[in-house]
Amino acid sequence: MSLSRLFPHPMLSVLLTVIWLLMVNAPSVGHLVLGAFFGWGIALLCSGFMLEVPRLRRPLRLCRYLLMVLWDIVIANLHVARLVLGPTRKLRPAFVEVPMDIDNEFILSVLACILSLTPGTVSSGLSNDHKTLLLHGLDVPDDQELITELKARYEAPLMEIFECSRT
Incomplete structure (x- = not known):
């Protein structure tokens, strides 16, 4: 399995992890791991529904x-x-x-x-x-x-x- 299939949308995963940490408002290693898991899982589950964003030219x-x-x-x-x-x-x-x-x-x-x-x-x-x-x-x-x-x-x-x- 390729890395891009395992991590289909890395920026979305990072964004979801940050949102999770902001929502729980109690930074800890456990919340970071849980947020990273949720961010990765949601991005992986939704990868079939995501539209390809064309390159920004201007x-x-x-x-x-x-x-x-x-x-x-x-x-x-x-x-x-x-x-x-x-x-x-x-x-x-x-x-x-x-x-x-x-x-x-x-x-x-x-x-x-x-x-x-x-x-x-x-x-x-x-x-x-x-x-x-x-x-x-x-x-x-x-x-x-x-x-x-x-x-x-x-x-x-x-x-x-x-x-x-x-x-």
């Missing part, structure tokens, strides 16, 4: 991207508050199928989470071939405009930040 761009996403969340909160407190007849909810260029499952998950974190949009599903993301928007005046904005603002930068190919 870390500074990632920081800028995260700040942009946080800003978008704040602005979307204000926009949704205005929509919800205003007349409901102005709402134009819709389901939109967004074609995906990303082929990496981890990056698709990140994108779906970002879109769901932004108030007013919820990722509702992903097609079996992972080529189409079903998105629900609270206020969608034009489907194609929304698709173009999401692909340019969220999908394209993720593909630039991480090493993932276009389909």
Whole structure:
């Protein structure tokens, strides 16, 4: 059995061990051994469910991207508050199928989470071939405009930040 199969996610094991030591709040050799065992065991049991994370190509761009996403969340909160407190007849909810260029499952998950974190949009599903993301928007005046904005603002930068190919 290879070392990588025995210790599939060493950083996760270390992180879980540290979390265990912080939770018990009584550092001792016994707790360190128990935390290390739990960290190793959990990582080993979950290794079949873990997605492969592509290599980070542009870390500074990632920081800028995260700040942009946080800003978008704040602005979307204000926009949704205005929509919800205003007349409901102005709402134009819709389901939109967004074609995906990303082929990496981890990056698709990140994108779906970002879109769901932004108030007013919820990722509702992903097609079996992972080529189409079903998105629900609270206020969608034009489907194609929304698709173009999401692909340019969220999908394209993720593909630039991480090493993932276009389909």
